[in-house]
Amino acid sequence: MKRISKDRKIYSFSPESPAAASVPQGQPFTVECHDCFTGTMSADDLYSADKWKTVNPATGPIEIEGARSGELLLVDILDISVPSEGLMITVPGMGALGHRFDHAETKLVDIAGDVARITEKVTAPVIPMVGVIGTSPSEGSIPCGTPGPHGANMDCKLITRGARVHLPVNVDGAMFACGDVHAVMADGESCVSGVEVASEITMKVVSVPRDGWPCPCVETEDSVWIMHSAKTLDECERGCLDAGARLLVEKGGLSENDAACALSAVGDLAICQVVDPLKTMRVRLPKRTLRELGIMLPGA
Amino acid sequence: MKRISKDRKIYSFSPESPAAASVPQGQPFTVECHDCFTGTMSADDLYSADKWKTVNPATGPIEIEGARSGELLLVDILDISVPSEGLMITVPGMGALGHRFDHAETKLVDIAGDVARITEKVTAPVIPMVGVIGTSPSEGSIPCGTPGPHGANMDCKLITRGARVHLPVNVDGAMFACGDVHAVMADGESCVSGVEVASEITMKVVSVPRDGWPCPCVETEDSVWIMHSAKTLDECERGCLDAGARLLVEKGGLSENDAACALSAVGDLAICQVVDPLKTMRVRLPKRTLRELGIMLPGA
Numbered sequence: 333m334k335r336i337s338k339d340r341k342i343y344s345f346s347p348e349s350p351a352a353a354s355v356p357q358g359q360p361f362t363v364e365c366h367d368c369f370t371g372t373m374s375a376d377d378l379y380s381a382d383k384w385k386t387v388n389p390a391t392g393p394i395e396i397e398g399a400r401s402g403e404l405l406l407v408d409i410l411d412i413s414v415p416s417e418g419l420m421i422t423v424p425g426m427g428a429l430g431h432r433f434d435h436a437e438t439k440l441v442d443i444a445g446d447v448a449r450i451t452e453k454v455t456a457p458v459i460p461m462v463g464v465i466g467t468s469p470s471e472g473s474i475p476c477g478t479p480g481p482h483g484a485n486m487d488c489k490l491i492t493r494g495a496r497v498h499l500p501v502n503v504d505g506a507m508f509a510c511g512d513v514h515a516v517m518a519d520g521e522s523c524v525s526g527v528e529v530a531s532e533i534t535m536k537v538v539s540v541p542r543d544g545w546p547c548p549c550v551e552t553e554d555s556v557w558i559m560h561s562a563k564t565l566d567e568c569e570r571g572c573l574d575a576g577a578r579l580l581v582e583k584g585g586l587s588e589n590d591a592a593c594a595l596s597a598v599g600d601l602a603i604c605q606v607v608d609p610l611k612t613m614r615v616r617l618p619k620r621t622l623r624e625l626g627i628m629l630p631g632a
Numbered sequence: 633m634k635r636i637s638k639d640r641k642i643y644s645f646s647p648e649s650p651a652a653a654s655v656p657q658g659q660p661f662t663v664e665c666h667d668c669f670t671g672t673m674s675a676d677d678l679y680s681a682d683k684w685k686t687v688n689p690a691t692g693p694i695e696i697e698g699a700r701s702g703e704l705l706l707v708d709i710l711d712i713s714v715p716s717e718g719l720m721i722t723v724p725g726m727g728a729l730g731h732r733f734d735h736a737e738t739k740l741v742d743i744a745g746d747v748a749r750i751t752e753k754v755t756a757p758v759i760p761m762v763g764v765i766g767t768s769p770s771e772g773s774i775p776c777g778t779p780g781p782h783g784a785n786m787d788c789k790l791i792t793r794g795a796r797v798h799l800p801v802n803v804d805g806a807m808f809a810c811g812d813v814h815a816v817m818a819d820g821e822s823c824v825s826g827v828e829v830a831s832e833i834t835m836k837v838v839s840v841p842r843d844g845w846p847c848p849c850v851e852t853e854d855s856v857w858i859m860h861s862a863k864t865l866d867e868c869e870r871g872c873l874d875a876g877a878r879l880l881v882e883k884g885g886l887s888e889n890d891a892a893c894a895l896s897a898v899g900d901l902a903i904c905q906v907v908d909p910l911k912t913m914r915v916r917l918p919k920r921t922l923r924e925l926g927i928m929l930p931g932a
Contacts, residue, residue: 420896422889428873429892437889448897451890453924456897516897518916522873523896565865569906573728573822589722589737590751592729596720596823597748597756597816601903603913606869616818624753 333534338364341389341511345466345482346473347503354395354505357538360410363391365511367419367528368463375440379421388477388485390464392509399506399539404547405467406631407497407508411534412460416443418515418527420450427524427607441515441527448516448527456516461492462533463512463526466548470502476511478609479561483548486559486612487526487605489517490550498549498556498630501539508537521605540631544582546575550614556622556629557614559604568613569601576615584625594621633834638664641689641811645766645782646773647803654695654805657838660710663691665811667719667828668763675740679721688777688785690764692809699806699839704847705767706931707797707808711834712760716743718815718827720750727824727907741815741827748816748827756816761792762833763812763826766848770802776811778909779861783848786859786912787826787905789817790850798849798856798930801839808837821905840931844882846875850914856922856929857914859904868913869901876915884925894921 340352355361370386373379399405420439424430442449446458464476466483479486483499491497499508510533514526546558558579560571576599580591598621604612622629640652655661670686673679699705720739724730742749746758764776766783779786783799791797799808810833814826846858858879860871876899880891898921904912922929 420893422892428869429877432877433888439893450893450897451886454894454921518896518898518900520901521896523892565869569728569865577729577732586751588733592722592823593720593739593750594754596818596821597750598818600818601820603901621754
């Protein structure tokens with residue numbers, strides 16, 4: 333199986349970045365990923381501003397052979413490896429709890445099988461997820477740490493084994509990249525880090541006609557969630573709901589009033605993260621609802 | 633079993649309201665509840681501003697015998713009845729989607745067993761929940777439609793059969809009231825209504841020493857969720873996380889840094905509703921985490 337080395341990394345998504353590798357559609361491949369600190373932090377280091385330039389690397393960009401600008405990329409997460417330890421950091425002023433402590437700490441988190449030890453007494457189930465996953469914007473350069481319409485640092489814990497991620501193809505080849513795996517993370521990522529690990533992600537990717545489909549999305553067994561990133565949660569809420577309503581109206585044939593009722597009944601709003609340069613929320617469209625409305629999933 | 637008639641209703645929580653009934657602690661009783669329109673709306677009516685004065689009634693206030701100001705009220709939701717139809721409304725300018733349509737509609741929702749028919753084609757599983765549930769503030773008068781530290785219109789879909797709600801006792805007798813049942817509602821309640829139904833709620837209530845416990849909370853099988861209401865989601869986020877961190881530090885003995893890591897790993901942030909005068913969010917504290925830290929649940 334093709335492997336892409338973590339030595340081939342980017343810190344921004346940009347059409348200027350040369351391809352690190354190229355993969356055919358539909359064939360599984362493995363992407364080695366640094367942790368979010370590019371491996372520069374140990375438990376003895378404290379995070380400081382000078383580390384900012386090596387934060388949130390993504391491995392790639394990977395050219396998806398035959399993907400054409402305007403299409404939709406479907407990324408199936410087949411597996412995510414989890415090492416035996418990870419790091420968490422707390423830094424005053426960072427994250428959504430950084431006003432509560434006066435010194436920085438770096439915590440080595442022991443991971444034994446399905447359990448991560450967060451503090452001496454607090455443990456958590458290991459459910460590895462991909463923090464940064466995205467494609468090149470059509471122009472410009474966007475730091476990997478900033479989420480947006482092209483994906484990137486959405487920190488959505490549903491992007492785990494078995495999930496399918498929908499991303500835009502803004503340039504031929506898509507120029508896909510990913511990284512920033514967390515062995516554990518709660519919706520919010522409130523302290524600014526999950527359990528940050530180096531990892532290998534095995535996936536396969538195809539591109540399909542986009543046909544007005546919203547993105548970025550994450551597709552789980554029972555739902556499609558549309559994600560939206562913005563400066564405030566209130567703006568995220570609006571972006572998610574507008575995208576959900578548009579889909580139900582344009583593809584499901586509902587009136588605007590009926591789409592609003594449907595979302596109010598089945599369209600859960602949820603939090604991805606509240607700590608990145610833009611925050612990210614998601615809204616649920618149950619597959620049951622899409623089926624009822626005759627809305628075909630991309631790639632189905 | 634004692635029944636409290638829906639004729640005994642309030643539109644504001646206030647210590648000035650005389651008790652509609654009084655119930656002993658620990659004994660199940662049934663509260664009849666109007667729908668959120670006090671039964672004044674039919675499928676032929678359109679919602680208009682003049683209906684505002686009959687929106688969000690709560691049945692009560694119910695004096696909980698022996699509850700003393702400063703204690704914590706634990707409300708166990710034993711059952712919620714669901715009729716065979718409910719109402720949803722869409723009104724331009726109201727809710728989180730009211731900018732998308734130009735006319736009001738009222739929708740009669742047919743409920744057959746476990747399924748509600750939201751639109752001609754869209755159905756949803758029936759999971760009845762209590763929208764308004766609260767206690768009197770220590771002074772002043774707060775419309776039932778406005779959520780706050782005393783509970784009220786939190787519209788949290790986890791407040792369903794089997795849940796336990798933690799509320800403050802701000803005045804002797806607690807002066808508890810509830811209503812506004814939804815047969816179906818997604819996190820967010822984005823169109824401004826769930827499937828609004830008249831209902832009967834069977835519950836039992838005890839009061840216990842509060843001992844610094846946060847509230848309002850909803851306790852489910854595996855978690856305690858602390859709720860916080862505020863003008864914006866970003867303020868809700870802060871309120872939830874601060875309350876969660878305080879609990880882990882004060883009762884669990886964690887350092888502030890460790891509490892932040894624990895929340896980032898297991899403390900999911902979630903949305904209750906985004907359409908009331910204040911919005912409401914919740915943060916999860918898994919019972920596993922509380923057990924690990926030796927934090928006893930109130931009433932345990």
